[in-house]
Amino acid sequence: MFPAAFDYIAPGALDEVLSLLSQHGDDAKVLAGGQSLIPLLKLRFAAPVIVVDIGRVDGLEGVRRENGHVRIGARTRHRDVESASDLRGTLDVLLDAAPLISDPLIRNMGTVGGSVCHADPAGDWGAVMLAVGAEFVVKSAGGERVLPAAGFFEGPFTTGLHSDEVMTEIRIPVGAGRSGGTYLKLERKVGDFASVAAAVHVVLGGDGRIATAGIGLCAVGAHSIKATAAEAVLAGQEPTDAVIAEAARLAGEAAEPKADIRGSAEYKRDVARVFVQRGLHTAINRAQGAAA
Amino acid sequence: MAVDTTEAAAASEAARQAMGGIGVSLARKEDARFIHGQGHYVDDVVLPGMLHMVIVRSPHAHARIKGIHSSAAMAIPGVVAVVTGELLAQHKLAWMPTLSGDTQAVLATDKVRFQGQEVACVIAETKYIAEDAAQLVTVDYEPLQAITTPQQAIAPGAIVIRDEKEGQTDNKIYHWEAGDKDATDAAFARAAKVVSLETFYPRCHPSPLETCGCVADLDPVTGNATIYMTSQAPHAHRTLFAIVAGLPEEKIRIISPDLGGGFGNKVPIYPGYVVATAASLLIGRPVKWIEDRTDNLISTGFARDYYMDGSVAIDENGKFIGLRVNLLSDNGAFFADAQPSKFKAGLFHIVTGSYDIPAAHIVANGAYTNKAPGGVAYRCSFRVTEASYFIERLVESAAVELGQDPVTTRLNNFIQPEAFPYKSASGFEYDSGNYPGAMKVALDMLGYDELRKEQAEKRAKGELMGIGVASFTEVVGAGKGKDYDIAGLRMFDSAELRVHPTGKAILKLGVKSQGQGHETTFAQIVAEELGIPASDVEVREGDTDNTPFGLGTYASRSTPVGGAATAVVARKLRDKGKIIAAHLFEADVADIEFAKGKYNVKGSPDNVKTIQDIAFAAYTNIPDGIEPGLEGVTYYDPPNMTFPFGTYLVVVDIDKGTGQVKVRRMVAVDDCGVRINPMIVEGQIHGGLTEGFGIAFMELITFDDEGNCIGSNFMDYLIPTAWETPRFELGETVTPSPHHPIGAKGVGESATVGSPAAYVNAVIDALSHLGITNIDMPITSDKVWAALRSKGVTE
């Protein structure tokens, strides 16, 4: 558990970070909370020439509401989302997911942007971001791009992010409508990555029908999965048990799990179904109880 | 007057607390330094000129070594040596003996036989340099077929793993039997019912928080070898070092400082210790070797990996009349079980458990596989955990088949309190017990009958709830030296007690705490026996130069053996004190009485000399013809083992949708005889129940078909945290051991031994009405889900 030698730099300004990244390309690695990168370095699975720590760059942290969005700085710690209690009623799914990420020590260090960029198929934020329809703001020396969460996750630990880019912000649209959501996670013990998890976010229209539903699945495929068929079957519908069961079935079908020490593919698919079903009931109940 | 008695009672209670004798929950003396981060572990040892060693391990489970190339590693500045098996062979150190009389490669020369096996060692000025260089040692391997189960191993035509052993033509290690085959066959022939169970106790790992390691310091001038090592048995290890490395024993000093847990993992001698020692000898500088977590999990002593298949014969009255068990043990690449020499399957023949079963027969076979060696007793007396698990699971099956409440089946078959000492069919003499007594306390604490009603109501609604019962009996505290030895060293233990002129004492022991609280418990025994307050007794262990020879701490033997030695040596000093007191009182020795640290002449109880007065006199005013000083040593060879027992009850709720099991309640009633420090005893039980919970639900070292170890870090090898561990409700009964000087039995392992079956029985109890009779540990949610789906149950 001793990393190979590397250079370390912690610039005070984002521009400096971006120019270092454009200079070093694939030889450089951004360091945020270090909760994924440092284990990789210690196991010598990663051996970058230079590690660029963004910990001293201002303006990358915090959760705030602005222009119909909830904006989360990329370097916001999991712990700070966990305690952003004013998200209750708007983005329940974030508040339910945050405390299920590993243990308090990791949540105090790990960052939302780091988790999204790392793109572990078993990372919890990926599924959440797909469910709430987030957008990712990424910057490079050449400029800024805004990437929708849908399509961002391309495979295990691979995303649409380029090696010279830094994620600066996550934007989540929050519209009118009553909303509710939740996150269900199967873990083998506290502090474990998910064996299966499901993120659910529902917005109800004024007529009580489901306006939009977002469903993200975690750890049941090569990357976080958006259960689009399930989402589609819910949109515009009365939230009946039958519709929910059908959506859950479709979500289970959207899962592409592999058998491993955590269980068979059938098992994981079925738990995804069960979680989406339970999650939709909770989300809809919450939305129905929420003020518009 | 009532007020006076209360005051007197309060005063006597205050005196009892201040003395800190038996029965007082004294705060642990050692905790101050641990809580302040001032413990001193092997990795804290830093010596001038010290080098660092890193082990290059095999990526293959089974492969022939074609060549080892170390020149690239040697070229890195700061690398001092790359040690290979070839180099060790020149010093006759390429192989070493194991605790089971087999041989184990120190560094592989011909073949590697498990993934993670030690192939070469890099020794460098810093740990970083050693790690960098280790990556540059390249080894040419010719991969061979890997054998990952004992069933494959013993199948005809299987590739021979130990082809270097003369006369070894297959993968069989031993065949061992206990009990009476004919009597057992006869019992089965007349049985009204036979109930069988086939189960597997999977491979798990003690995984102490502190991994193994050493600092070997061989002084080239004096020839002194000082080895700081993570050792549960420093004296035995010194002797083995003398034998293996050919070092003169008087020059070897093993120091086992504070240990961050052991659980059996620090009983064997590992290749790392041997290479570091040899390297220090060859280089003339101290060498430090500290395992990382993966090193520890993939290469050092694992536990269990036991296939058990057996039956109980039951007569028409529901009485057990015979027991048969067949074992197949996966011992890995080298037979390195920690077991008392005469018993190849350890003490597995305790398998008749708490039940009066007149005939039993056990057949055990061991096999080599391409997996790490070890077979250590993870917090249990050699193979007692496996035995206890098997019988408690089998009794559960019997209850289901008899259509009885599992409590009834147990009460019908318990060895009765008046039957002790009880001779078991497999050859043990149980010292004492009251099994129905412990059972009753547990049932009352749980509110058993109410919960059975709740279960029936839930079941009617399709909800799954189960109540698990286990009434274990252990055998701990080896030996009786005549019957139990390790590598020929008889399993006695020792205590040396010196009371200084000011009445403060130092107690030196042959056992070695790994966190059990010896510095407190053993001081309390002295307080009880000699009347010196526990706070005035300093306990020393772990340094072979400064403690009497002993066999170490494992198998719950410290209190049964070392504790007995302590009581006996304290009594010797107490008797010498009588001679001195007689001198001071100018009275006859026969007329001197002793109680609670005070001597007086019969008939004048108010004129006393304290033990402190006597200690001072021992150095200042000794009668003629008596040696000065107040010091003694005792080597205690116990007349028998001790047999702790208890009843554990577990309530679980099961989520049909996910298969998740939630432990709602856990009631544990333990009887370990007399409790010296009740708080420490409860701490031991909490620890064991937690490990039992881990074993039942999450801990697993498994392998894929190529022999790759799955479970090589704490993301994969799951150990429970405080978060998911259930709340424990503890109860007790006290049935003293009749042969132990203070009636204590040892409690370090009861809960790890007894609890897994209780947890598993609870799950099976929730599912047995569906026809589910067994799920092997660890009971993970996917296994429960699969069992439920196989019976058509779904959400």
Ligand SMILES: Cc1cc2nc3c(=O)[nH]c(=O)nc-3n(C[C@H](O)[C@H](O)[C@H](O)COP(=O)(O)OP(=O)(O)OC[C@H]3O[C@@H](n4cnc5c(N)ncnc54)[C@H](O)[C@@H]3O)c2cc1C
């Ligand atoms: C024991 C353990 C348990 C864990 N359990 C869970 C769990 O249950 N659920 C879960 O979701 N996660 C879990 N994690 C992972 C944890 O959430 C990490 O914090 C997270 O995956 C990475 O965030 P970080 O800030 O630590 O990123 P780092 O480790 O610093 O970086 C991770 C990767 O992202 C890149 N990166 C980071 N920030 C940026 C950025 N702003 N722009 C561009 N690239 C960036 C880095 O270059 C690196 O490649 C666990 C981690 C550990 C060690």
